[in-house]
Amino acid sequence: MTQLPETTTRKLGLVIDLDTCVGCHACVISCKGWNTENYGAPLSDTDPYGADPSGTFLNRVHSYEVTPETGPAQLVHFPKSCLHCDDAPCVTVCPTGASYKRADDGIVLVNESACIGCGLCAWACPYGAREMDPVEKVMKKCTLCVDRIYNENLPEVDRVPACVRTCPSGARHFGDFADPDSHVSRLSAERGGMDLMPEMGTRPVNKYLPPRPRDVGGDIDILAPFLTPVTDGPKGFLGWLDRALSTLPGGN
Amino acid sequence: MHPAPSVIWFTTLSGLGFGLLFWLGLGYPVVTGWAAFAFFTIGYLLAVGGLLASTFHLGHPERALRAFTQWHTSWLSREAWLAVSALVVMAVYGAGLVFFDNRINGLGWLGAAFSLGTVGTTSMIYAQLKTVPRWHHWSTPVMFMTTALAGGALLAGQSRFALSLLAIAGTALLGHWMAGDRQFGASGTTLNTATGLPGQVRSFAPPHTGSNYLLREFVYVVGRKHAGRLRMLALVLGFGVPILCLVLPFNHWLAAVAVLSHIAGIATGRWLFFAQAEHVVGLYYGKR
Numbered sequence: 333m334t335q336l337p338e339t340t341t342r343k344l345g346l347v348i349d350l351d352t353c354v355g356c357h358a359c360v361i362s363c364k365g366w367n368t369e370n371y372g373a374p375l376s377d378t379d380p381y382g383a384d385p386s387g388t389f390l391n392r393v394h395s396y397e398v399t400p401e402t403g404p405a406q407l408v409h410f411p412k413s414c415l416h417c418d419d420a421p422c423v424t425v426c427p428t429g430a431s432y433k434r435a436d437d438g439i440v441l442v443n444e445s446a447c448i449g450c451g452l453c454a455w456a457c458p459y460g461a462r463e464m465d466p467v468e469k470v471m472k473k474c475t476l477c478v479d480r481i482y483n484e485n486l487p488e489v490d491r492v493p494a495c496v497r498t499c500p501s502g503a504r505h506f507g508d509f510a511d512p513d514s515h516v517s518r519l520s521a522e523r524g525g526m527d528l529m530p531e532m533g534t535r536p537v538n539k540y541l542p543p544r545p546r547d548v549g550g551d552i553d554i555l556a557p558f559l560t561p562v563t564d565g566p567k568g569f570l571g572w573l574d575r576a577l578s579t580l581p582g583g584n
Numbered sequence: 585m586h587p588a589p590s591v592i593w594f595t596t597l598s599g600l601g602f603g604l605l606f607w608l609g610l611g612y613p614v615v616t617g618w619a620a621f622a623f624f625t626i627g628y629l630l631a632v633g634g635l636l637a638s639t640f641h642l643g644h645p646e647r648a649l650r651a652f653t654q655w656h657t658s659w660l661s662r663e664a665w666l667a668v669s670a671l672v673v674m675a676v677y678g679a680g681l682v683f684f685d686n687r688i689n690g691l692g693w694l695g696a697a698f699s700l701g702t703v704g705t706t707s708m709i710y711a712q713l714k715t716v717p718r719w720h721h722w723s724t725p726v727m728f729m730t731t732a733l734a735g736g737a738l739l740a741g742q743s744r745f746a747l748s749l750l751a752i753a754g755t756a757l758l759g760h761w762m763a764g765d766r767q768f769g770a771s772g773t774t775l776n777t778a779t780g781l782p783g784q785v786r787s788f789a790p791p792h793t794g795s796n797y798l799l800r801e802f803v804y805v806v807g808r809k810h811a812g813r814l815r816m817l818a819l820v821l822g823f824g825v826p827i828l829c830l831v832l833p834f835n836h837w838l839a840a841v842a843v844l845s846h847i848a849g850i851a852t853g854r855w856l857f858f859a860q861a862e863h864v865v866g867l868y869y870g871k872r
Contacts, residue, residue, distance in 0.1 A: 334654045338613040350781075385794050391822070392791035394868055396775075410779055412868065421714065427660035428650035446650055447736060449643015452660055454801065455585075458715045458773075460865035469643025497838040526780035528865065530713055530774050540780050 333428045336419065340438035343509040344476055345416050345537035347516045347525060351544045353503040355409030358496035363391040363413070363474075366494035371479040372444050373468035388465045390414070390474045391495055398543075408543055410557055411504070414461040414474035414497070415528065415536035416440050422430055422453035422462060422473075425564065432472075438510075438537060439478055444470045458532045481506075586605070586714065586804045587858035594638035595706060596851045599728060601630025602699040603736025605674050610695030611687065612742050620681040626739065628671070631699075633734075650755020659712055663705035670698035703732040710857075717767035718861045723760040730756040731853075734823075735846055743830050750830075750846075754823035757853055761815060768862055768872070778867045779853060787870030802863035803871050814856055 351410040367390055370375045377387040391413040398404045417432075422441050423431045430446035431453050433439070442453075447470040454471060455463040462473045477493035480486060490497060507516030516539070519525070525539030565576050604627040608615075615623055652668075674695040680686045681828045692849040709726035734749035775785045806868040820846070829842035862872045 336636055356793075360591075375599075386794075388797065389792075391808075394787065395789040396779060396781060396793050397788040398781050400757045402782060408779075408781060411696055412791075425658040425660065425709075425712070427654050427658045427664065428647065429654050430650075438764075446647065447644065448647045448651060450641070450651075450660065452709070452799065454797075455863070456715060458778075458864045460798045460802070460868060461863045464643065464801075466797070528780055529773055529777050531777060542780060 334418075334423050334429055334431060336423055336433055339434050339436035340418075340434070341510065343416075343418070343438045344481070344506070345438070345509055345516070345539070346413075346476075346493070347505040347507075347519050347539050347541060348411055349503040349505070349523075349541040350408050350410060351453070351523075351541060352501045353393075353409040353411060353492075354501045355393055356500065358498050358500060359395050359411055359504060360389060362494040362498035366470075366480070367475070368475060371475055372442075373465060373470055373472070373497060375562060376465050376467035378466055386466075388463045388472050390461075390463075390472060390490055392460075392547065403546060403548055406546065409465050411495075412459060412461070413439060413538075414476075414539040415459060415534070416474075416476065418535035418537060419455040419533060421458075421532075422533070423454045424551065425456045429538055439476050441475055442471050444468070447471050458529050467579065476506075483523055483577050509539075585803050585858045585861040585863060587855050590640040592635045592851060593852045594634045595728070595846065595854050595857075596634070597630045597637065597704070598634025599703050599850070600672060600735040600847065601627050601632070601634060601736070602667075602702050603732035604739045605631060605670065605699040605736070606696045606733065607736045607740035607742060607745075608843040609674060609677065609692040609694075609699060610739075611689070612745070613690060614679050614687065615695050616685045618682075618721065620678065620868045623740070624674070624678040624682065627674070631667075632673065648785075651721075659705055659708040663702060663709060666702040666705050668699055670702050672694060673698055681811065700729060702734070704730050712772075715864050716723050716861045717771040717773070717864070718764040719857075720771075721758065721760070721763050721767055723763045724833075727753075727756045727760040727833065731850060735850065736844055737842060738826055743834075745829060750823045750827050754819055757819065757822070761856075764860070771864070773864045775867045775870070778864070787868070790869055796864055799869065799871075803866040803869060804859055805871070806859070808860065811856060811860055814852055818849050818853035818856065820849070822853060825849070833842055 364375055375388040389491050391411060393440055394412060396408045396410055398408050416438055420433055423433050423440060428446050430443045430444040431488060432441060449464060449469045451464055451543050462471050465472050481491050483491060492506045496506045505516050505519060507514045509517055511517060520539040523541040525541055527536050603698045606625055608627060639648060651661055655665055675693060677688060677691040677695050680688050704725055707725040711724040714720050730753035734746060734753035737746035737749050779785055825845040826842040829838045832838060866872045
């Protein structure tokens, strides 16, 4: 049903820490691995070892160079997947009801057996979170690993999305944003969790934590003033060579 | 946006076909028997041909019937309903004219309303998308509907209406371009809002070395450098030449030139409609 629920009992989603992400793409790989073998149609690769490889992914990591007004430029790695928006425009445009948002946990899913592959939901998503699989010809998107988080056959530690479980730097957190005391709600409140493209009115559930301010100022080594320079210039043979070469025409 | 030929032909031909059905429904011209048969056949070939073309871009056309279920939220579903309603009502109305020499006015008006409504819902599929600022503007439905009315009047041989409507539709297309050129800037969406990062943000490395679905579907930049010339061509072929043909003394060859030129011009305009439309997701890739 493409009518969005008024509210959802829980709001499951991710906090992504742009300060901690090291851009290793492990989340991309674990996502592709899990979601190719489990829920729904596999994520295809076309011409994987040929001249023009291309594939379907539910999670991708961009890298941006950010130049602040003062201070040096900074590299920010930026993982991007479905934000499971409260006002998901991809759901309401679907003509068949294949796209839906679950009223109990807020996860946005695609019923692949009802998808006609028109692509309109991907057009409506501002984040590029949906990709049409060229082999199965149905729309693929992040399921928040719905087949892991409720899966009692898995050890409890594994009942989180594959990207969260695999992240080596702890940059991804999974939880319930409807609960103000949850790990993700507190983290988002403490660190100023951001919405992407708030002007689109999608009200994303996933939050992004901005990079922490970098240290500013020049010399931060408190011992530096006590250290005298070891040498002002070369001595011995190199010193002689330096002086001799400087006397030659064209030297300085 | 990727200008898929199936969608360009769908909007061009269906728009023209439903435009013709609109005028036939209103009784311009009042035709019966074989003449009515010829007019309705042309209208149906264009409208249904366009609809069939649109199913070519579906991944699973065999599930197309499901598209009738979500009319409360989806403009695509509403389009499906209105298109089928228009075709069914106009078939009954047309059968009355062709076989029984009998014009049921109410049915004709209903069919005309459904026909114009179909074009309106098609345009809303594009105009509803905030993600494509160029389309997200009231000038999009105005452009689609005036074009269908003008093309329909031209095909129906209603020179009186066609002349003024072609001028109006040409102006609407021009207005849509001028408004559209400002829309992306006016939307306020930048790489800063897309990433939430302050300062000067530049795409340093894309997530993948090759291309992908997003870049193929949403970041189509080929041929934009010819946009100015193509716009001129669309205006001259779509509206200038047909207006000239209508002003000159009537001749069947001239009428055929007017219609063919109009179709070529509208198809060019629709190619531009997609090729020039920029999806905000391009920002993530440092592109537009």
